[in-house]
Amino acid sequence: xxxxxxxxxxxxxxxxxxxxxxxxxxxxxxxxxxxxxxxxxxxxxxxxxxxxxxxxxxxxxxxxxxxxxxxxxxxxxxxxxxxxxxxxxxxxxxxxxxxxxxxxxxxxxxxxxxxxxxxxxxxxxxxxxxxxxxxxxxxxxxxxxxxxxxxxxxxxxxxxxxxxxxxxxxxxxxxxxxxxxxxxxxxxxxxxxxxxxxxxxxxxxxxxxxxxxxxxxxxxxxxxxxxxxxxxxxxxxxxxxxxxxxxxxxxxxxxxxxxxxxxxxxxxxxxxxxxxxxxxxxxxxxxxxxxxxxxxxxxxxxxxxxxxxxxxxxxxxxxxxxxxxxxxxxxxxxxxxxxxxxxxxxxxxxxxxxxxxxxxxxxxxxxxxxxxxxxxxxxxxxxxxxxxxxxxxxxxxxxxxxxxxxxxxxxxxxxxxxxxxxxxxxxxxxxxxxxxxxxxxxxxxxxxxxxxxxxxxxxxxxxxxxxxxxxxxxxxxxxxxxxxxxxxxxxxxxxxxxxxxxxxxxxxxxxxxxxxxxxxxxxxxxxxxxxxxxxxxxxxxxxxxxxxxxxxxxxxxxxxxxxxxxxxxxxxxxxxxxxxxxxxxxxxxxxxxxxxxxxxxxxxxxxxxxxxxxxxxxxxxxxxxxxxxxxxxxxxxxxxxxxxxxxxxxxxxxxxxxxxxxxxxxxxxxxxxxxxxxxxxxxxxxxxxxxxxxxxxxxxxxxxxxxxxxxxxxxxxxxxxxxxxxxxxxxxxxxxxxxxxxxxxxxxxxxxxxxxxxxxxxxxxxxxxxxxxxxxxxxxxxxxxxxxxxxxxxxxxxxxxxxxxxxxxxxxxxxxxxxxxxxxxxxxxxxxxxxxxxxxxxxxxxxxxxxxxxxxxxxxxxxxxxxxxxxxxxxxxxxxxxxxxxxxxxxxx
RNA sequence: GCCCCUGUGGCGGAAUUGGUAGACGCGCCUGACUCAAAAUCAGGUUCCGCAAGGAGUGCUGGUUCGAGUCCGGCCAGGGGCACCA
Numbered sequence: 001x002x003x004x005x006x007x008x009x010x011x012x013x014x015x016x017x018x019x020x021x022x023x024x025x026x027x028x029x030x031x032x033x034x035x036x037x038x039x040x041x042x043x044x045x046x047x048x049x050x051x052x053x054x055x056x057x058x059x060x061x062x063x064x065x066x067x068x069x070x071x072x073x074x075x076x077x078x079x080x081x082x083x084x085x086x087x088x089x090x091x092x093x094x095x096x097x098x099x100x101x102x103x104x105x106x107x108x109x110x111x112x113x114x115x116x117x118x119x120x121x122x123x124x125x126x127x128x129x130x131x132x133x134x135x136x137x138x139x140x141x142x143x144x145x146x147x148x149x150x151x152x153x154x155x156x157x158x159x160x161x162x163x164x165x166x167x168x169x170x171x172x173x174x175x176x177x178x179x180x181x182x183x184x185x186x187x188x189x190x191x192x193x194x195x196x197x198x199x200x201x202x203x204x205x206x207x208x209x210x211x212x213x214x215x216x217x218x219x220x221x222x223x224x225x226x227x228x229x230x231x232x233x234x235x236x237x238x239x240x241x242x243x244x245x246x247x248x249x250x251x252x253x254x255x256x257x258x259x260x261x262x263x264x265x266x267x268x269x270x271x272x273x274x275x276x277x278x279x280x281x282x283x284x285x286x287x288x289x290x291x292x293x294x295x296x297x298x299x300x301x302x303x304x305x306x307x308x309x310x311x312x313x314x315x316x317x318x319x320x321x322x323x324x325x326x327x328x329x330x331x332x333x334x335x336x337x338x339x340x341x342x343x344x345x346x347x348x349x350x351x352x353x354x355x356x357x358x359x360x361x362x363x364x365x366x367x368x369x370x371x372x373x374x375x376x377x378x379x380x381x382x383x384x385x386x387x388x389x390x391x392x393x394x395x396x397x398x399x400x401x402x403x404x405x406x407x408x409x410x411x412x413x414x415x416x417x418x419x420x421x422x423x424x425x426x427x428x429x430x431x432x433x434x435x436x437x438x439x440x441x442x443x444x445x446x447x448x449x450x451x452x453x454x455x456x457x458x459x460x461x462x463x464x465x466x467x468x469x470x471x472x473x474x475x476x477x478x479x480x481x482x483x484x485x486x487x488x489x490x491x492x493x494x495x496x497x498x499x500x501x502x503x504x505x506x507x508x509x510x511x512x513x514x515x516x517x518x519x520x521x522x523x524x525x526x527x528x529x530x531x532x533x534x535x536x537x538x539x540x541x542x543x544x545x546x547x548x549x550x551x552x553x554x555x556x557x558x559x560x561x562x563x564x565x566x567x568x569x570x571x572x573x574x575x576x577x578x579x580x581x582x583x584x585x586x587x588x589x590x591x592x593x594x595x596x597x598x599x600x601x602x603x604x605x606x607x608x609x610x611x612x613x614x615x616x617x618x619x620x621x622x623x624x625x626x627x628x629x630x631x632x633x634x635x636x637x638x639x640x641x642x643x644x645x646x647x648x649x650x651x652x653x654x655x656x657x658x659x660x661x662x663x664x665x666x667x668x669x670x671x672x673x674x675x676x677x678x679x680x681x682x683x684x685x686x687x688x689x690x691x692x693x694x695x696x697x698x699x700x701x702x703x704x705x706x707x708x709x710x711x712x713x714x715x716x717x718x719x720x721x722x723x724x725x726x727x728x729x730x731x732x733x734x735x736x737x738x739x740x741x742x743x744x745x746x747x748x749x750x751x752x753x754x755x756x757x758x759x760x761x762x763x764x765x766x767x768x769x770x771x772x773x774x775x776x777x778x779x780x781x782x783x784x785x786x787x788x789x790x791x792x793x794x795x796x797x798x799x800x801x802x803x804x805x806x807x808x809x810x811x812x813x814x815x816x817x818x819x820x821x822x823x824x825x826x827x828x829x830x831x832x833x834x835x836x837x838x839x840x841x842x843x844x845x846x847x848x849x850x851x852x853x854x855x856x857x858x859x860x861x862x863x864x865x866x867x868x869x870x871x872x873x874x875x876x877x878x879x880x881x882x883x884x885x886x887x888x889x890x891x892x893x
Numbered sequence: 894g895c896c897c898c899u900g901u902g903g904c905g906g907a908a909u910u911g912g913u914a915g916a917c918g919c920g921c922c923u924g925a926c927u928c929a930a931a932a933u934c935a936g937g938u939u940c941c942g943c944a945a946g947g948a949g950u951g952c953u954g955g956u957u958c959g960a961g962u963c964c965g966g967c968c969a970g971g972g973g974c975a976c977c978a
Contacts, residue, residue: 233897233898234897234898234972234973237896237897237973238896238897238972238973238974240896241895241896241897241973241974241975242973242974244974244977246977246978248978269978270977270978271978272977272978273978284978324976348976349976350976350978351976351978352976352977352978354977355976355977355978356977356978357978359978360978361978362978363978367978368894369976369978370978446977446978447977448974448975448977565972568973569973630920677905677917677918677919678905678906678917678918678919679905679906680906683899683905683906685905686904686905688904688905688919690919690920691905691918691919693919694918694919695918697932697933698918700933704933750905750906750907750917750918751907751916751917753917753918754906754907754916754917754918755916755917756917757916757917757918758916758917761917768934768935835913836913837912837913838913839912839913839958839959841958841959842912842957842958842959842960843959844913847913879958880958881958882912882958882959884912884959887909887912887913888912888913888959889912890912890958890959891958892958892959
């Protein structure tokens with residue numbers, strides 16, 4: 001018998017059409033009533049999920065124009081989870097949409113005179129087609145695009161709700177300015193001093209901006225990290241560091257009136273090391289500190305110094321290399337424990353106004369930066385913490401500060417205490433002391449996390465629904481006037497914000513006084529759009545509110561969220577904040593949006609270079625291998641190319657592989673299979689031509705195995721008993737079933753694939769053993785058919801089209817996509833006899849086969865009678881025999 | 894500088910969480926089919942050794958009957974954060 005090759009190009013669109021026509025991936029918001037499900041009783045295997053909800057979500061794409069291999073990997077993983085959970089009896093929500101606002105649309109508009117809207121929607125259409133060719137089990141009825149007024153209208157409403165709830169603030173502040181994109185960036189969007197998108201060195205500017213008060217939630221966002229048990233530890237640590245909690249003490253230092261010509265009388269500092277107060281040598285304040293500003297008004301050279309500081313601090317690169325500089329104001333601060341102890345007050349370029357109070361006290365002996373500073377200005381140092389084992393009398397600091405543990409020295413009443421005791425003692429004493437009705441010191445927790453600046457001076461974003469009126473000030477757009485839609489007649493012939501220079505759009509009447517007023521022309525950071533789309537998916541049809549409470553309560557949290565690690569801080573932190581803000585304003589009923597998070601690795605590829613140093617694409621190169629050596633040649637000319645480092649697929653290195661090409665050549669199933677095989681999903685996967693071909697070979701191999709089995713003459717009903725060959729097949733099938741079930745649940749797709757290979761190999765061997773028709777007993781044929789069914793169901797989540805084709809070949813009239821997961825027969829996993837490895841002194845010497853329920857003495861007797869064991873013992877009795885049931889035997893000589 | 898992760902065959906990786914190291918795949922080698930090649934199929938493939946046997950999970954020391962797995966020290970690679978007081 002011969003079996004034709006599997007034709008993916010023909011089969012895949014056919015099955016996609018059938019799934020689509022039958023609408024099998026559409027998810028209803030109202031769970032089917034018991035009556036409706038009663039006429040179709042759930043198969044036994046369905047019991048795992050029992051109809052409970054399961055929300056699988058992959059981070060939605062930016063519609064850049066074409067999907068890339070990273071999308072293929074991401075969405076394949078999500079689809080495996082969605083299909084497996086559906087089979088396991090869960091009610092699965094698996095939607096898709098578009099993160100459709102953003103700069104590239106404007107850049108394209110500038111470059112090609114297209115409109116951002118048409119550019120974006122054309123890209124969405126193209127990419128949707130690509131995603132559909134992957135055979136993803138998505139509910140396209142819920143598709144959303146964030147640039148749709150039907151979406152951003154609700155975002156504007158929430159902005160107003162947040163404003164009313166005190167979660168939004170307009171303030172002037174130093175901001176990160178991206179000179180290329182001509183817009184402001186949030187702290188999170190500055191990477192190594194450069195804009196996250198443009199890569200341009202970021203400058204500092206003073207602007208009035210809208211902020212979401214994410215810092216109000218700093219403590220909560222930090223604490224709740226511990227509850228996110230199904231998040232990668234790495235991401236939790238990154239968020240923890242980003243929030244950057246530190247406990248310390250605010251201390252008010254009096255200024256010596258004799259040295260202070262102005263009316264300022266004190267300066268408040270923040271410190272996390274109040275224990276080192278007796279090691280103080282100076283105070284330093286930020287150039288932006290009011291005291292510095294006031295002093296500069298009297299001292300022109302100080303003013304010049306401050307101006308110098310400001311001029312330097314424009315780019316991160318300069319900040320990193322800038323020398324630590326200080327300027328002695330001449331003012332003296334009084335030590336809080338000693339009125340006679342005067343400390344010089346410096347303005348220093350490394351003190352940030354944004355953190356703490358913008359002022360510090362310097363303890364050079366135990367802080368490297370302070371030490372560098374005093375060594376430069378000859379202020380000296382006093383060690384106050386003595387490391388264990390050091391003699392306090394001889395312990396000195398020269399140019400390496402000591403920040404370790406130890407006992408307090410040179411610190412009067414603190415001497416002999418531990419650091420912790422000293423911190424507590426200083427806080428206790430200074431809290432009690434008051435000056436002008438206020439305590440001299442108070443405990444404070446500080447966070448590195450800053451408020452989220454959301455104003456962007458761009459066109460292609462969600463307009464901020466605010467009107468500025470000369471008389472009434474900042475006036476929210478009335479809810480009934482929403483959405484504030486983007487004007488379509490805009491020009492991109494010049495840099496800057498087209499909204500701002502639009503002839504009419506911004507000129508409106510004030511909703512309060514009806515006088516002439518001006519619209520806010522800034523739009524929202526696109527990270528706002530992606531901070532709540534997961535909630536909108538639960539009821540995207542809801543026209544009157546961002547969410548329907550019944551729908552969000554039913555579907556949220558997202559049970560499994562899958563995306564790239566690059567969003568570990570930005571998107572994931574913003575979404576966590578937004579969910580809390582939506583809860584406060586009544587749009588949602590929970591704090592944490594994503595119960596389970598998985599961060600997948602990148603798709604990487606070798607790079608190829610011609611002799612002239614230019615990169616060439618994998619499609620242009622053929623790799624020849626001889627023995628261990630691999631060589632590349634250019635297809636067109638045959639000239640050799642150099643095989644370079646394996647790197648993330650990128651246009652600049654030209655090492656990308658187009659998913660369309662792969663799907664056309666091998667089919668989506670092959671691409672999906674390869675994406676999941678070999679590498680663990682959280683690590684990078686190396687895309688290789690050989691690997692894809694291996695996956696493609698396996699597609700054909702499966703088709704052949706299933707085809708051959710489908711042609712066997714198998715009885716329709718289950719035989720009364722199974723002979724040894726049949727039993728072996730059944731054990732292989734159920735063993736694979738048990739392992740795949742567990743591994744798919746833990747997202748260990750590479751292991752699932754290994755188990756499926758093993759089962760396929762076992763079935764292939766079993767078929768090969770049927771040399772004559774007589775050898776094919778009815779029980780064996782039945783077992784093979786049963787195993788083939790299981791095999792097809794196991795690989796269905798990874799290769800759904802091939803699975804449907806095989807399922808039909810096996811004679812089934814329904815769809816494998818709607819099948820219940822196979823029911824496991826646990827008895828088949830238990831062996832009657834087991835083979836235990838036998839070690840002598842920890843070295844494996846033999847195997848012993850004993851009945852499954854053999855007692856320890858029985859095993860010991862069997863082991864000691866083995867020739868290999870006798871030889872190793874050299875006739876002497878063993879000291880000890882360790883028997884680990886079902887595991888191993890170790891004889892200690 | 895601080896924090897985190899990872900080191901296993903030629904390569905990607907597996908190892909029931911302290912119990913037979915190298916599952917599965919790629920590559921390579923041998924054979925079958927073929928006039929030939931491709932495709933396909935069968936077998937082999939950690940290293941040393943003809944073999945018996947020995948060595949072996951970055952290095953090093955320890956705990957244990959037993960360590961890839963746990964602990965201490967080091968080395969290498971990767972990632973995150975960083976004038977944060």
